[in-house]
Amino acid sequence: MNIKLIGFDADDTLWVNEPNYQHVEIKFCSLLSEFLDEENISEELLKTEKQNIELYGFGAKGFMLSLIETALRVSKNKVSNQTINEIIKLGKELIDKPVELIEGVENVLNELSQKYKLIVATKGDLLDQERKSKKSGIEKYFHHIEIMSDKKEENYKTLFDRLEIRPENFLMVGNSFKSDILPVVNLGGYGVYIPYHVIWQHEKIEEAPIDLNGHVKQIDNITELMKLV
Numbered sequence: 001m002n003i004k005l006i007g008f009d010a011d012d013t014l015w016v017n018e019p020n021y022q023h024v025e026i027k028f029c030s031l032l033s034e035f036l037d038e039e040n041i042s043e044e045l046l047k048t049e050k051q052n053i054e055l056y057g058f059g060a061k062g063f064m065l066s067l068i069e070t071a072l073r074v075s076k077n078k079v080s081n082q083t084i085n086e087i088i089k090l091g092k093e094l095i096d097k098p099v100e101l102i103e104g105v106e107n108v109l110n111e112l113s114q115k116y117k118l119i120v121a122t123k124g125d126l127l128d129q130e131r132k133s134k135k136s137g138i139e140k141y142f143h144h145i146e147i148m149s150d151k152k153e154e155n156y157k158t159l160f161d162r163l164e165i166r167p168e169n170f171l172m173v174g175n176s177f178k179s180d181i182l183p184v185v186n187l188g189g190y191g192v193y194i195p196y197h198v199i200w201q202h203e204k205i206e207e208a209p210i211d212l213n214g215h216v217k218q219i220d221n222i223t224e225l226m227k228l229v
């Protein structure tokens with residue numbers, strides 16, 4: 001490996017994210033419990049989110065709109081204004097939440113930034129991710145923060161071109177095999193996969209093929225990254 005640039009996913013790689021969304025989802029289900037049971041509401045919500053991704057992209061604001069749309073659908077438009085208000089409040093709380101770094105992140109970034117150029121490559125709302133980056137206190141370790149509309153091969157290709165980096169000199173670290181690892185490795189780059197205990201249904205893949213020409217390593221904890229690079 002001749003790594004010159006290391007990219008980090010942000011949500012659930014550098015800081016806690018999905019548990020916050022799931023917390024909102026549980027509250028959302030209980031707000032609508034008179035209309036449908038929890039499991040079915042969750043299923044309906046995922047359906048709405050998937051349909052809306054192309055329109056809204058990833059992130060908290062699109063999530064809020066999907067919550068409201070789902071509430072209207074499962075209640076057959078009977079949901080009260082007060083409940084809609086509660087849902088908006090839940091969404092705003094989600095956006096406003098303090099950023100909680102994953103254990104060990106700061107040390108790892110501190111050490112690696114002395115040897116490599118580091119970037120963040122994340123998807124989500126521009127404003128939301130910018131706000132989280134600022135609040136995280138770890139911006140200083142990064143040469144560049146890229147907020148991407150999606151994380152497919154073509155998106156990474158654009159990123160490599162812009163940063164003038166060859167894929168074989170790039171290593172991506174993240175918790176989503178589908179978005180952080182696979183597209184990068186398909187382009188000839190390297191990946192370190194760190195599964196997080198909670199994953200959004202949309203990011204799930206059947207089984208992560210672990211050894212793609214030796215370009216992928218899996219670790220349990222970000223601090224183990226120091227042994228790999």
Ligand SMILES: [Mg+2]
Nearest residue numbers: 009011012175
């Ligand atoms: Mg992530």
